[in-house]
Amino acid sequence: MNLLTWLVEVFNSHWTLPGGQTLLIREVVGNVFGLASALGGMRRRVWAWPVGIIGNLLLLTVFLGSILSPEHELPSLLGQAGRQVMFIAVAIYGWVRWRQASSDGGQVTPRWAPWSARIGIVLIMVIGTVALTPLFRLLGSWEPVWADAWTFVGSLMATYGMARGWTEFWLIWIAVDVVGVPLLFSSGFYATGFMYVFYGVFTAIGFVVWARAQKGDKPQVDTLLPAPQVQRPEETP
Template identity: 60%
Template sequence: MDILRWLFDATIQIGSSQLLVREVLGNIFGLLSALSGMRRKVWAWPVGIVGNVLLLTVFVGSVFGDADTANLLGQAGRQIMFVAVSVYGWRQWSGRNTNGRALVPRWATARERGFLITALILGTVALTPLFRTLGSYEPVWADAWTFMGSLLATYGMARGLVEFWLIWVAVDVVGVPLLFSAGYYATAVMYLFYGLFTLVGFFVWMRARNASVSGAVEAFSSGSLVRR
């Protein structure tokens, strides 16, 4: 109990501001999850879930006695969503093994891309009035955008779609200014780093996809020569 009490109360003093240790730890776990996800390691999912639970307690701070923090319901809701989709992704990646990796990345089909774009826009429009009614921090549309984008990016990662990294870029472009304005500086700085990291991840997965295609073509050609 003493450890839990420390975890909920501990802060880090930076200048005139205080950062919750929970927020810092949650983002560290998130970073470890992203790094392992880039390497297509299955343990990216359980590590991410730990970070999600920690950050959930941060973004609904008033529930845990943090009266001075703004409630970001989209950010809080997406932590719950992350846990649910992470369980799905964990199952999708488990049992697969390609040269020590959980899966081989692929490009989304035209239909899948259309679905992702449409869902991001319509989901943001639909959730904005709901989050506003529930008292989320303004601009509420930005909170709704980060929620929908995070949902779709995590789903794309579970499906092995290379484009999921680009959805994260779209999330960070909106999410970083929102988090700074709401006073969640540790998470905002981490998201700023994520923005650069996701671009790297995109090219890493793209090269992995291209390498798998080249390997398949080479194997097919070799097989054809043998049969001849």
């Protein structure tokens, strides 16, 4: 057996669950990398981004199920697959931002997003879901397609919020999980579904950790500069 054949067999290795359902090993491994990335993100470690990218690449191959693994008869979740691509793109952006903070001798400082950003995120999630639903349905994504579109747009906003250091990104993940878990179970992606259940608890903890970190972190450099002193005229006797 040559190396290429071995890699192909490992790539398509799976367990058969009760009821004849298929669980791809790379789906489990991809979610383990995702969990490690989430833990690193909660601790604001730069390595969280490259670890997450590896998990995204593995899960991308999983959600293109009917295309890459037709023998397992897994459905394609195009929203889930597409968001892995977007994860990678946004992760590169976040990786750069967090590396810049690290090179300055510190970490990304958690902060609340401005109200304009909060309103923008809500509008993007709602409008993006409505706009992408018919497109995903046309491309053959699993029903309910709106749930696939919601998880796609919400995941993009959550990853972007993490890159910017906005504490609210944890709350966006919770909104994604509430919709994403039933969708994943109904489409047969059990490993990812169970991982999302765990993420729901984990993201609540992460939100508390980041909210507390806002009180304990040092202020940004520009706030450490002394305020300009106003010269007062000399008093005359």
